[in-house]
Amino acid sequence: MSAESPLEIHDLTVAYHRKPVLWGVDLVVPAGQLIGIIGPNGAGKSTLIKACMGLLPVQSGWVKLFGQPFNKVATRVGYVPQRESVDWDFPVSVMDVVLMGRYGRLGLLRRPGKADRDLARSCLEKVQLLPYANRQIANLSGGQQQRVFLARALAQQADLYFMDEPFSGVDAATEAAIIAVLRELRDQGRTLLVVHHDLPTARQYFDRLLLLNMNVVAFGPTADVYTPELLQRTYGGRLTILSEVAQALGAQEPPR
């Protein structure tokens, strides 16, 4: 482990069709942390992690991973895209998808070998999908598809992970299984940045939170930044609905 921060962002601005989505983002992420990225829809959460991996053109500023540009350290970075971003009718098996996580370490012309398959199997075991290894990916539930992506990320054996809403559309059991795996990765000293949209669970799950709404509203230990004022600033007017619900629940008087 180098002393370099796994992720350092300086004055990052990203725009779609000249409309800025993120501006002036500055961030230094400490290693070995499980970090939640939260913010309203359109806050640029997905944009931020895509920009970190060079998937989007950057207007200004820079991103360094382990002190280097992304291309130099690509094999140390793992990625879990949104489940909806791929075609689940694609003619591949669960095993094939998990093995894709190994491609970054295989050179040209090299096929995944026995060691890669064994590793893929152990990753599937961790997300409780080993019995499904030879299934066509279309024949999986949403939660299972999400766990396939997680197994693939495990197979990447990265030091830094970007995950785009890994909890979206999964059942409670899957959510518990996923968070257990994320914590295990964190305990191994890896750094995880997870886009998340559920505020109550964000508080339990993450060591640190990045509150994002086009720029960084706050970044720090969850206990410090999970405050009504900062959340209000992140979500703007939209949080009033949430806080009304919370107050109603607190008064043991569910709305309606």
Place this chain on the structure above:
Amino acid sequence: MTSLIPPYDAHAVWVAPWTEQLSLYGWIAAMGFAVAAACGLVGNYLMLRRMALMGDAVSHSVLPGLVVAFLVSGSRSTGPMFVGALAAGAAATLIIETIHTRTRVKQDAAIGIAFSTLFALGVILTVAFAGQIDLDAECVLYGEISFVPLEPMVTLGGWTLGPEPFVRMAAVAVGVGVMILVWYKELLVSSFDPGLARSLGINPALLHYGLMATLSIVVVSAFEAVGAILVIAMLILPGSTASMLTTRLPKVHLLSLLHAALSSVLGVSLGIWLNCSMAAAMVVAGAVLFGLAWLASPSQGLVARWWHGRRRESVEQPAPGVGV
């Protein structure tokens, strides 16, 4: 009815082309297979990437490329024609990319704009320089696969490889096969999940343009044999049929090759029986195979669905609408 459907002579349709007339129909079937194999393999990736209509775009844009190449070089020899058609294919790809990334027009509409405009340009050029160009509209549309056996034979070290267009097409097909073997991983991951591919250090844009260049080469080589329209069927039918029968990419490729072989052989027989364009008959044969696969597919087939539906009814337990 005899006037509509020619008399059916089993010997002439099924036996003669592969025995006494093999030197004629054998090469036509071989050419059909080479075209459909090369097209089918490239087409599999077009379909996986939801870009099936890019074949349309490239095949139609070939026409102005051919005309311009002819006007510039003043000859109809293969070299300049090939370069012209390739350049036109590249231009079509670039125009589509530019329109769909720089404006709000989506890719399908951009394809519609690019290929029809380029084809129209080709038509205007053909008419404007009609005195100088000997381009047969029928050839542009349907190709001239029946003329393949009449082309000069290519020999290498005493071995007769076959008529020149077939040798060229076969080389292209083998080239496509080798490319898929070499870049199998990269093509797979960038087609399935471009974001992951990029994060793995693979450049999806480079692969995209490589695939488009390959598509142009394949379409241009196939153009003379099957024309601008039928080549689209050759790109899409083998893979569509294969995906009815399997859910693994390597098997999709193998079944596409089988489809290519069957449709070219059956197409020759059909073409002899109906006395029609061989290329069109091959496409119809391929479409019939697609229909059969749709009927008989174990997972998505009409027969299998009907059978499961009937069994479900007999158990008298209408299953709740939960996905598999």
